[in-house]
Amino acid sequence: MKNLQSTVTLSNGEQMPWLGLGVFKMSEGQEVIDSTKAAIRNGYRSIDTAAVYQNEDGVGQAIKASGIPREQLFITTKVWNSDQGYESTLKAFDSSMNKLGLDYLDLYLIHWPVKGKYKETWKALEKLHKDGRVRSIGVSNFQIHHLEDLLADAEIRPVVNQVELHPLLSQVELREYCKSQGIQIEAWSPLAQGKLLDNEVLKAIGAKYGKSTAQVIIRWDLQNEIVTIPKSSKEQRIIENADVFDFELTADEIEQINGLNQNLRVGPDPDNFDF
Numbered sequence: 001m002k003n004l005q006s007t008v009t010l011s012n013g014e015q016m017p018w019l020g021l022g023v024f025k026m027s028e029g030q031e032v033i034d035s036t037k038a039a040i041r042n043g044y045r046s047i048d049t050a051a052v053y054q055n056e057d058g059v060g061q062a063i064k065a066s067g068i069p070r071e072q073l074f075i076t077t078k079v080w081n082s083d084q085g086y087e088s089t090l091k092a093f094d095s096s097m098n099k100l101g102l103d104y105l106d107l108y109l110i111h112w113p114v115k116g117k118y119k120e121t122w123k124a125l126e127k128l129h130k131d132g133r134v135r136s137i138g139v140s141n142f143q144i145h146h147l148e149d150l151l152a153d154a155e156i157r158p159v160v161n162q163v164e165l166h167p168l169l170s171q172v173e174l175r176e177y178c179k180s181q182g183i184q185i186e187a188w189s190p191l192a193q194g195k196l197l198d199n200e201v202l203k204a205i206g207a208k209y210g211k212s213t214a215q216v217i218i219r220w221d222l223q224n225e226i227v228t229i230p231k232s233s234k235e236q237r238i239i240e241n242a243d244v245f246d247f248e249l250t251a252d253e254i255e256q257i258n259g260l261n262q263n264l265r266v267g268p269d270p271d272n273f274d275f
């Protein structure tokens with residue numbers, strides 16, 4: 001893990017950057033275009049969007065304008081809950097790809113484990129993978145029991161599980177389970193949507209290295225082999241969040257950060273959501 005272009009080899013052999021840009025809550029149009037362009041210009045190669053963010057078109061425009069060869073980029077999008085089911089997922093995928101303007105996708109995720117639906121949705125993802133339209137398929141917000149249920153009759157195994165994960169919700173058990181199943185964990189809301197930035201433990205560790213709390217958290221992710229996608233629409237922070245390859249947390253500092261866990265979510269609970 002040397003720089004922003006360093007990748008993890010997923011269990012299907014594909015390469016995924018350890019660090020990418022999340023674009024949740026960025027408005028379609030100028031905001032998402034400018035932020036995505038800024039990220040790519042500053043060395044990011046992985047962008048995480050979703051149909052429900054309604055900004056795939058802008059992400060696609062920024063990719064096109066970047067001039068970076070397609071094969072050097074890693075683009076993720078997700079099928080939204082109301083589109084789950086076999087045929088409707090295939091249709092939703094086409095719609096996302098039209099907006100992104102891509103002829104293949106790197107990673108397609110089931111956004112949430114919608115009860116009674118996600119297995120049919122998974123069959124559609126398997127077909128898209130077999131047809132060569134998406135290189136890797138995975139899930140998001142799946143708990144261990146959702147994964148066990150899916151794996152019981154999946155033909156192709158998910159290679160990524162993207163979940164809420166930050167020092168207040170360190171997801172130790174899920175991380176261990178995923179590791180044992182060859183499923184790469186990816187952290188969403190790695191900065192707890194800003195709630196952790198004044199944390200005294202993180203501030204003290206950051207002061208030692210001349211790094212911000214955001215950088216300490218991102219470094220904690222990387223040293224724990226967690227793929228991470230902090231969101232910022234400000235170029236200065238996009239650069240800051242990627243400036244994490246020139247320091248290393250000690251084992252003791254990692255333990256101190258592990259100690260912040262409170263099993264506290266800033267987002268919805270995958271076992272109790274109604275959307």
Ligand SMILES: NC(=O)c1ccc[n+]([C@@H]2O[C@H](COP(=O)([O-])OP(=O)(O)OC[C@H]3O[C@@H](n4cnc5c(N)ncnc54)[C@H](OP(=O)(O)O)[C@@H]3O)[C@@H](O)[C@H]2O)c1
Pocket residue numbers: 021022023024025048049111140141162163187188189190191192193194197212214215229230231232233234237240241267
């Ligand atoms: N699969 C899912 O269900 C799911 C759910 C939520 C999120 N996600 C993905 O995960 C990505 C990241 O999560 P998130 O956007 O919820 O939250 P996040 O990355 O934890 O935090 C983003 C917030 O922190 C601020 N910020 C970023 N860098 C900063 C820095 N260096 N210093 C101070 N403030 C900073 C941002 O503000 P500014 O933009 O103003 O800088 C924004 O308010 C999303 O964009 C999305 O791609 C997935």
